[in-house]
Amino acid sequence: MTKPTPRTRALLGLSAAALAGLLAACGGGNGDGSSSTTTPPPAQKSTAPAGATQVKADLTDFRITLSQQTFTPGTYAFVATNTGHHDHALEVEGPGGENRSSTIGPGESTTLTVTLKDGTYEIYCPVDGHKDLGMKTEITVAGAPVNKPDTTPTTPSTPNTPGNGY
Ligand SMILES: [Cu+2]
Numbered sequence: 001m002t003k004p005t006p007r008t009r010a011l012l013g014l015s016a017a018a019l020a021g022l023l024a025a026c027g028g029g030n031g032d033g034s035s036s037t038t039t040p041p042p043a044q045k046s047t048a049p050a051g052a053t054q055v056k057a058d059l060t061d062f063r064i065t066l067s068q069q070t071f072t073p074g075t076y077a078f079v080a081t082n083t084g085h086h087d088h089a090l091e092v093e094g095p096g097g098e099n100r101s102s103t104i105g106p107g108e109s110t111t112l113t114v115t116l117k118d119g120t121y122e123i124y125c126p127v128d129g130h131k132d133l134g135m136k137t138e139i140t141v142a143g144a145p146v147n148k149p150d151t152t153p154t155t156p157s158t159p160n161t162p163g164n165g166y
Contacts, residue, residue, distance in 0.1 A: 052077040052113055057123070059088035059104075062133035064123060072143040073117050081109040087127055088135070094121030095141075103127060116141045 052075040056067035061084035080090040082104045090101040092114045101112035118141055125135035 051075060054079055056081070057090055058083055059090065059125060059135070060084040061086055062125070062130050062135045064090070064125060064135050064137050066123065066137060066139065069137075069139055071116050071139055071141045073141055075113065075115045078112045078114060078123075079109060080104065080112060082106050086130075088125050088130065089127050090123065091126045092116075092121055092123050095119035100126055118142055 054077050057078045057080040058065040059080055059082045066078075078090055078092065078101070080088070080101055082088045083106075085106050087103050087105050089103040090110075090112050092099045092112065095117045096115055099112055099114045101110045104110050116139075121139045121141060123137050123139060124131040
């Protein structure tokens with residue numbers, strides 16, 4: 001027995017009809033025909049992925065100042081701003097490897113997203129000899145993972161409702 005083809009045919013016919021219908025629908029409402037045809041990708045230039053904690057890194061001549069020094073494991077978006085007069089960049093080096101931002105000129109800023117694990121990281125400017133000039137700092141990553149959806153304070157086991165006296 002050979003496979004019967006009518007089924008496939010029917011399917012093809014169906015999809016063709018559906019296509020035609022779609023096309024017709026598209027052609028019919030030509031008020032703004034371009035609305036449904038192409039969905040432009042969402043702006044991918046957003047600074048950080050969802051869930052990343054933003055950390056400010058001020059790069060000046062020749063010093064790096066972070067908005068925080070202690071971290072818990074998680075994903076961080078280091079927003080580096082060059083407030084100096086030289087080109088600078090940000091490099092994060094530690095247990096997870098190293099990540100380097102692009103080099104930015106005075107007044108510019110860039111974002112470096114890094115996933116930090118437990119340990120000690122060195123953060124420095126990899127441009128020329130800036131690291132030795134003082135553009136380095138260390139951070140410590142430890143503790144429970146960050147990015148918890150809610151930070152519920154310690155739940156008391158005994159309700160403090162009035163009228164519950166004993
Ligand atoms: Cu530098």
